[in-house]
Amino acid sequence: MHLAAFMNAGPQGTVGWRHPEAGDGFLSAEHYIRIAKVLEDACFDLAFVPDALAVPRSLGGSFEPAIRYGSGSPRLDPMTVLSIMSAVTTDLGVAGTISTGYNEPYNVARQLGTLDHLSGGRAGWNIVTSFQDAEAQNFNQDKLPERAERYARAEEHLEVTTRLWDSWSDDALVRDKESGVFGRPEEVEAIDHVGTYFQVQGPLGVPRTPQGYPVLIQAGASPAGRDFASRWADVVFCSHESLESGIAFYQDMKKRAADHGRDPDQLLILPAATTVVGTDVRDAMAKHEAFFDLVDHMAGLSRLAYHVNVDLTKYDLDGPLPSLEVVGVEGHYREVVEFAEREKLSIREIGRWYGARTEGNMIGSASDIADTMELWMDSGAADGFMIQATHVPAAFEDFAAEVVPELQRRGLFRTSYEGSTLRENLGLRRPERGEWRNRAASALAERRAAE
Template identity: 40%
Template sequence: MPREMHLVGYCCATPTWHNNGSWRHFESDGVDALNPERYETIARILEHGKFDGMFLVDVLTLFDTYAGTFEANLREPGQTWLLEPMQLLSAIARVTKNLGLAATMSTSLYHPYHIARAFATLDHISGGRAGWNVVTSSVDTEAQNFGMDQLPKATERYDRADEVLEAAQGLWNSWDDGALILDRKNGVYADPSKVHYVNYEGKYVKTRGPLTTPRSPQTSPVIMQAGSSERGRQFAGRWAEMIFTLHTDKKNMQDFLADIKGRVSNSGRDPSHCAVLPAVDIVIGETESIAREKADYINSLVSPRLGIAEISNSVGVDLSTYPVDEPLEGLDLKQGPKGILDVILQGAKGKTLWDAGRAWGISQMTPQLIGTPTMIADYMQDYFEANACDGFIVCPSVSPTAYSQFVASVVPLLQKRGIYRKDYTGRTFRENLRS
């Protein structure tokens, strides 16, 4: 069977996503960010386009790194406040049938028992479509919301994450297949011999088990991960079934994919069972000139000041006193995750802080694909067939219209070229991701 591209929709339960000014656009649904129907509509669009899934980003703090206040992040909202994703996905599950539903949850701040139970429940509610975007958290203010003074060092966070995954896997498997008997005549609901204690104890976490939630359709959620540091890549090689990554050129993407696939193989897993999906932002027009006019207008709504504040949040450094007309390079950027830091420095090369803030505000340094449907499809096919990726995380310039345009105009081209599914073939998120 020919290799087919995988697509996952990027989503935040907040007014804007990558483009921090998109909520001001006349086509945007950003002002309805508290309305669950907004996200149900997006999910229906993605499912109509046969996307593998949608992925909800989450953070656990209202950022106040910039100037020591959250004023900049609320006056001009970026990815600031967020609804809790698991509850939102439970609602979305009821209006979709095939779309995978992935949520972010931190291994540094949540106990494995809570994580395992939450995702097993979502998997039951959705009929086997749950996915977990594993993060270790990155800024101390998240930890402070959970009663800690600061996060452990990155290496220790990943060591804990390994234990959380081990414990969670034990909990998900604490109910055997066939444990539910459901024999009304003889009065036997479940076979106790097929439910087991876990008694997991590591350096950082321990749990007794068994899970109070029976085995779900997938047993465990699809594991998604975005770490690009050396330790993050080690973690991905062992656990990840989908990688969300940011790269700005084909060679970097090819090198990253080859490295990840090698690590997956060295962990004794099938490399085809880990999809590497770089993010792209999409602006589509009937002609290239129309697309560029649309992009120019959308990008004109961006706030560079908010972009600088968002960079501050990402790297854990207050940039409010740094001269905006001097280069960002050379600044001591200390706390944020290395993958994000690398993307920022790569995208900010030769730029002043103000220009870097504008670039971040436009797409968070993610490649912005601007053009006709054919141009967009050509780019995606080129990178896919060059083994630079297994597909893409698709982020709309304006929600939901950019998704609707992509599904209506680009998806049919990819299908016609034989590199994208015409229908779902699997029953679960994992089955579709591996097809």
């Protein structure tokens, strides 16, 4: 089992900042240092930091709800936060979100290559294409490109970025003081890429990194997103309302990976799990109910509107959620629809539920939560979990102190790190130089078939 920690570089979740045990230090380095040490002591694989390049304006066309309720804003720069976390740890992986829509491949390759070197091979990249017009409007655009174009740009972005990481061979650096040879220029090559979206000469100004490529993470749930993830990603982060939908997603992603000529075991699926740990189920439910009582329905709707990129105040809040053809994050939308239809919730009720939702229904004692995790693993729905905290740092500390020892007692989770890099700890092989060709060729073949 693999464990990642979903950790905002800002207020946690929708109303996590209101929890009596929540810290208020997200603007301080000490906050992230404390969390990093908790996670590493518990042998987590990695800390994962999401991001967005705008203050959300999806609800009512205004950023007022996001600021008022602390739902989705503010957000600090993930790379800076992860650099701090990597400096105070030796084994914990550090993965951050960078958009292919509003970042150039050379800059991304350089940032992540640097982090991978300085962390000793522990960097990861959560690849997103962005899904809000508010982000586009911070980068000389009025609105986002259509989904198909965003993914076409992402495909080319990944090809260029991985080629840049491969522009140095592993033995290009010599640093021979006696001969005066620092590096072998014949082992470094320009990429001379000219494409639809990017023109990049190269080579990268950072030597090939300890992992070859940082661990690539993606969370696409749409057909285009799934196909992209199954071709490029090492880890897929997802969210499901039921075990059945989790199994279906897992099977689909593994099949897609195999169809692209990949080893399905080299694509890890980590569903989200928001845990509430108590001495028993009654105690845990009481904790969750107290947390639920903190949620204003508008705070939850602000968060949901951000995820689906639809202004839900246009509809009757006491009516059902309408069918939405175009949404931002399709996985979140499907999860909401599944739960709302089953429970017959109005939009207003959905707002309260979404603000305090617990993915995976993991509320109970440490043993109860371990039971559920074991069930998901044994049922073929997960290779591990992306642990989401209701509030920080206390919820991560509770999980580390209570659930991790129970998982270790059952032999489900490590008691020490197996390797020295994030890839090694995840059981992922190091990419050979030039591996980008296989993944890019798969994308090209599909585009030609579609034509």
